[in-house]
Amino acid sequence: MPDQRSRNRPAGRRPTTGPDTTSSGGATIRYPIPSLSARAWAAVSTTNVRLNPGLIFDRFAPDWSGQATLKKDGLEAALRAAKRVDGSLLQAWNARWEACAQVVQAEPFPLKTDWRFIAGLGRKGALEVGFTFHRYGFPILPGSSVKGVTRARALITIAERVNDPNLSLGQLDEKLSPDGEKDSKERKLYEEWCKDQAEEVQKLANDFRSIFGTTAAAGRAIFLDAIPVTKPRLELDIMNPHYPKYYSGEEPPTDWQSPVPVYFLTVAAGTEFRFAVGWRRPLDAEGKRLRALTKEWLVAGLTELGAGAKTGAGYGYFVPPLQPAQPVTAAPQVAVASPTGQPAPAADSKLPAPASPTTPVPSEELIWRTGTIREYQPGSGRGRLVDDETGEELRFSREAIVNKGWSPGKKQKVRYSATQREGQTVVVMMQRG
């Protein structure tokens, strides 16, 4: 492939063989990749081969230099690809991940996204916004990020106990991290600081150093990448700065500036990820205690601090799964209903609520979405609807309709809930919107 060679190019790259063009809906889209590859890309979009959304996102982005709206097209291509991922690979990968967790003495547990979640927004990419995909094309939260969130939460816990308003988290971090040989300068500094602290703080500080490591020793906790349990749904989101010239420092925030929408990819609310904290040393009583403490900090970190980008705007927070009647805080359209009609168990904000043996907890929760009917034939009881947000077309049958005796008309707004069964998206409930 010498004539194609120009790898690892920055965004805005130019091909050596000239961009190819494909026609899509009347507009011509140019792809800054070798022409044969662009043709193959056009060919697969009409077949049903399994796709890698990460590859589509990274490499098959349209050349949007002349037309910024094409950035959205590029992201939508990744969204469509995300519906064609390899489900059996995800299953096999989950099993392998579990085996790895066992090797590092970890007990996996699930957490799900409370609202949308974005990992890797700041990565450099052809579409200006980034996103962290695993090589298999599924979104993940890397182990290093999981460790970072957990460590940040632990720092806050210790800072609360130290109760010194003048001590910033960064300064506390600088007190806790350095270490060296016995009698070294670093060790002495830490010991001196520790001496003046309450006993509780001393204990926490020592635990912190064992778990996360110091400049002299590796931490004992192992944080695996968090991976999705089932095919995750990706969603397109938007930030819309109204005063672009103000933000770039050119003008005051005046009303005659035009907003410039910036689209980006997110993982949908309600997506379940699996986490695991392992242990590098023999798992004795002390090891178990520290591992449990690490898990506690991890869960607290992900539920209270959030992970990934835009946590300040409500993105990236996780909640324990199997928790019907979640607070509908940031996600008005994501109301969760229990199909059994049972009142929801009380929400516990810290740890996964154990499934009570008396109240059957649904293994899959229903997430209500809004859609528009495209077609419904009352005779056969079958129809199609289109999701308002993702544009995904879904089939439904009469059994799913909640309002008995009602038959939806064309273009009628409905609320529906769908689930994955055997790789297919099936509408399980639908009601008048």
Next chain:
Amino acid sequence: MFTAKSMLFIYVETPLHAGTGRGLGAVDLPIQRERTTGYPIVQASGLKGRLRAAARGRAKDSPTEQDQQQGWLSTKEFLAIFGPETAHASDYAGALSTGDARILLFPVRSLASVFAWVTSCDALARFLREAEMVGLKPGWPLPLAPGKDTALVNGTALLAGDSVVLEEFSFKPDTSQAAVVKAIGEWLAKNALPQTGYDYWKAALPTKLCILHEEAFRDFVLYGTEVQTHIKLDPDTKTVAGKMLWTTESLPVDSLLYVPLMAGPSRAHGVDLDGQAILQKVASLGLTRTQLGGDETTGQGIVALRFVNSNGDRPGSAATPGGKQ
């Protein structure tokens, strides 16, 4: 000197960073590579160190017979196999010798079917040479080298339109040697991939295997590795702390490496093991997974191990404990 040889296959399950320290290139922390070809390797010393550390956890002063059947070593045997502790380093040499881990299959994202394993005739020829050296008989011939823009494949699984597209590069599919590609894929699935939990990958390997021209393969192993960007956030401001942004290179998940293992008779006083017995002891330690390379605390470098001797089985799965021949 070496009286027994076998092969160890290493299958990468989470990105493997066998690093070289600070790099001068585009990546801050690059991986180890062969000087002449640029192919990724894992240096023998690091591998042996890891095996030694793992084996230490399976050694005790006086194991019972039941312990030994379960793969436990006596401390003396452990030292005879891996060599004495540093303070006594000059007493005798260890009996086990490992080679560098070399790359055989390298995963690349594919436009069709998510990902493909690529290799080249050069990589296959090197493997065959080492396999013959340790007495393995793979039984498949080396395919004829494909052209620069051609990929030898078996079947249509990787076809996007009428090309094989790996990352953004397209190759002309060539099925004229499909039988050889299939044979290689099937042999590796049966003999090199981890034994349990790998049904998906074993079934996929014969159809997702792609033999490329040397230059194309080299480009992928040079530029197609996993490069992760790391930052450290300042806990107060939640912005990047100082200049704490760095990149780490890793071998991607699903890379397959191989290492020749060689052993001579024990040189330690009071331990009577021949080369075959040494290899058998190592293979029977029960090391199906271990951790190699850096960033252990963020779950990196978990690999599956498979020990294969000349019969194609794990040495020691059926054999009896041996003495000097």
